[in-house]
Amino acid sequence: MLKKRxxxxxxxxxxxxxxxxxxxxxxxxxxxxxxxxxxxxxxxxELIYLDISPGGxxxxxxxxxxxxxxxxxxxxxxxxxxxxxxxxxxxxxxRNIEDIRFRLSLGVDKITLNTAAVENPSLISEASxxxxxxxxxxxxxxxxxxxxxxxxxxxxxxxxxxxxxxWAQEVEALGAGEILLNSVDRDxxxxxxxxxxxxxxxxxxxxxxxxxxxxxxxxxFEEVLLQTKASAVAAANIFQHxxxxxxxxxxxxxxxxxxxxxxxxxxxxxxxx
Amino acid sequence: xxxxxxxxxxxKKCVYPEISVNLVLDDEGICSACRLQEEFEDLxxxxxxxxxxxxxxxxxxxKAKSTSNYDCVIPVSGGKDxxxxxxxxxxxxxxxxxxxxxxxxxxxxxQRNLDRMRTALGVDHLVFGPSIENxxxxxxxxxxMMGDMNWHCHAGIKTYxxxxxxxxxxxxxxxxxxxxxxxxxxxxxDYVQYNKRTVFEHDMRGFTIKDMINNEEGLTEKDLxxxxxxxxxxxxxxxxxxxxxxNFFKWxxxxxxxxxxxxxxxxxxxxxxxxxxxxxSNLDDMHENGIHDYLKFIKFGxxxxxxxxxxxxxxxxxxxxxxxxxxxxxxxxxxxxxLARWLDYVGMTEKExxxxxxxxxxxxxxxxxxxxxxxxxxxxxxxxYGKVRIPKEKYSKYKVI
Numbered sequence: 112m113l114k115k116r117x118x119x120x121x122x123x124x125x126x127x128x129x130x131x132x133x134x135x136x137x138x139x140x141x142x143x144x145x146x147x148x149x150x151x152x153x154x155x156x157e158l159i160y161l162d163i164s165p166g167g168x169x170x171x172x173x174x175x176x177x178x179x180x181x182x183x184x185x186x187x188x189x190x191x192x193x194x195x196x197x198x199x200x201x202x203x204x205x206r207n208i209e210d211i212r213f214r215l216s217l218g219v220d221k222i223t224l225n226t227a228a229v230e231n232p233s234l235i236s237e238a239s240x241x242x243x244x245x246x247x248x249x250x251x252x253x254x255x256x257x258x259x260x261x262x263x264x265x266x267x268x269x270x271x272x273x274x275x276x277x278w279a280q281e282v283e284a285l286g287a288g289e290i291l292l293n294s295v296d297r298d299x300x301x302x303x304x305x306x307x308x309x310x311x312x313x314x315x316x317x318x319x320x321x322x323x324x325x326x327x328x329x330x331x332f333e334e335v336l337l338q339t340k341a342s343a344v345a346a347a348n349i350f351q352h353x354x355x356x357x358x359x360x361x362x363x364x365x366x367x368x369x370x371x372x373x374x375x376x377x378x379x380x381x382x383x384x
Numbered sequence: 385x386x387x388x389x390x391x392x393x394x395x396k397k398c399v400y401p402e403i404s405v406n407l408v409l410d411d412e413g414i415c416s417a418c419r420l421q422e423e424f425e426d427l428x429x430x431x432x433x434x435x436x437x438x439x440x441x442x443x444x445x446x447k448a449k450s451t452s453n454y455d456c457v458i459p460v461s462g463g464k465d466x467x468x469x470x471x472x473x474x475x476x477x478x479x480x481x482x483x484x485x486x487x488x489x490x491x492x493x494x495q496r497n498l499d500r501m502r503t504a505l506g507v508d509h510l511v512f513g514p515s516i517e518n519x520x521x522x523x524x525x526x527x528x529m530m531g532d533m534n535w536h537c538h539a540g541i542k543t544y545x546x547x548x549x550x551x552x553x554x555x556x557x558x559x560x561x562x563x564x565x566x567x568x569x570x571x572x573x574d575y576v577q578y579n580k581r582t583v584f585e586h587d588m589r590g591f592t593i594k595d596m597i598n599n600e601e602g603l604t605e606k607d608l609x610x611x612x613x614x615x616x617x618x619x620x621x622x623x624x625x626x627x628x629x630x631n632f633f634k635w636x637x638x639x640x641x642x643x644x645x646x647x648x649x650x651x652x653x654x655x656x657x658x659x660x661x662x663x664x665s666n667l668d669d670m671h672e673n674g675i676h677d678y679l680k681f682i683k684f685g686x687x688x689x690x691x692x693x694x695x696x697x698x699x700x701x702x703x704x705x706x707x708x709x710x711x712x713x714x715x716x717x718x719x720x721x722x723l724a725r726w727l728d729y730v731g732m733t734e735k736e737x738x739x740x741x742x743x744x745x746x747x748x749x750x751x752x753x754x755x756x757x758x759x760x761x762x763x764x765x766x767x768x769y770g771k772v773r774i775p776k777e778k779y780s781k782y783k784v785i
Contacts, residue, residue, distance in 0.1 A: 129408075130570070130574075132571070136410065136416075136419065137408050137416075138408065138416050138570065138571070139407070139408055139416070139567065140569060141406075141581070141582075141585040145581055145584060146581060149580065149581045152616060153616075172403065172746065172748060175531050175532060175683060175744060176530070176589045177530070177590035301573050301574070327573070348574065349574075352570070353575075353577040353579055354619055354626075355616055356579075377615070377616035377617040377619075378616050378617060380615050381613060381614060382580075382615065382616075383580060383584045383588065383592045383593075383612060383613050
């Protein structure tokens, strides 16, 4: 029986790691790599790292920090994969096969497609033929339109007249290996996951669905595992709010008998990060 | 994609420039800290009662866990917030152990405030201070490496109390303000607790003991044992949690200052500060409002005047027009009193100090015109701020007119 995965997500925007709220409001947390090092020490199942920068800027712009100045996305990926001790999924700004190949060559294990998947669906099949479907994650951002129907959002901005369930089935047929399903209306609200949406999508595809959007307390993760067929539960903001967060969540779920990996022993070495 | 310093934006509501540390200006030109304040004003009526309930649960948990021990550690500088933290803890029946990292920069009135806590509040107090010689070394290293001679304070204040809590098996550590309100890093409903990453990134700027030893100053690992954090396993075993009191009770520093002055005899500054109009902040460290903050102006083009005015605009103590005035009056002032003390303390000349300062100017704020540093001010005007001291070959980093 496959274990259910718990996956932290890190959002990079204009050179800084941010919290996101409703895809609209952003709050700076820190530099691109420190958080990765921290998550690695809690032995997370995986890490999803998404570049959501609107412009092409990757500079943190601070010379008074012990931190290298980064000039582009390749610097970021190199730095991240160096400090990442877990499988790494990277997304954002990927438009073609070359973009994917380049990221894999820097140590990324899987990539996510969002805009490119909508604009050029054949990229999904091409990529999964070349690199294997396990490498291709399609990111689906669902948002209710004015009639209250779920639609998908392209590139975090443009609402498409496309239902997430149908879209998920299409990308599955094209060879996607996994779906990262986000609820735009729950993003950063800490009010709980959109269980209805997750269940709709997860019960209509055979590939794994990673659910994200709305985690505010450990019990929210429990709800997803109990009430939906999602294979993995992910979150960004909440893991930044407390010490040993991912470890504590896994311990919470494991102690309750959920089918998650047993939390690994924490380090006995004194350290600042 | 270089930002043109001549077109730098300021928050429309407060007086922060867009490049302020960890700040974001949104599409409407309002900064993340003002947005956070708006959020705090719009909290629904259940918010604080719910948070108080959470605090009550933590108090019961800590008491049950500690039995014949201290219930909590309260890291204190002896400032207005320290008094408020201890006041709250006592109000809830906790038995606290006060812990101070003493950075050797106290103003006399600040030191008196610190010493008075044992008398006025009737509590036990542990003061830790590194060797003065080692502090001088750390001052010099911080200044040279990152333009922050007070790095050791920011680090020690955050690390040392955790060592005490973990070693003595004390379950709760009660920190003060939710420091991220300065930049709006987190939201009201993010239940944020103390964690290593924020300390490493923001208090320690990514520098650790490794960067401070094996160099010209000759510090050793043993000199700086207090700089390293307890292990993750220790935190897990003791279940020691650091919480921020500002997450449970409404936080108004102006109000708190007057309250603790009345109730406990807390003293304000005797002389007005050179770089800000407030007289109840930073008495524990003459350099925080002085050269440490002057370096912030040198780096990012804003200082404590901006910090205090922005907070006071948000909480309605100042209008924006008044705030702008305060910024123009205070931000750029080069401090004299504490600079003289510091140069003598660490054995540096003023020229060396000025040269180091100049090497940290941020090209997103400063440009060079006729060998002068230029900056766009919060009121839209442009002023020059002194002679450029960096060598000509370093000009390329900046916009030169």
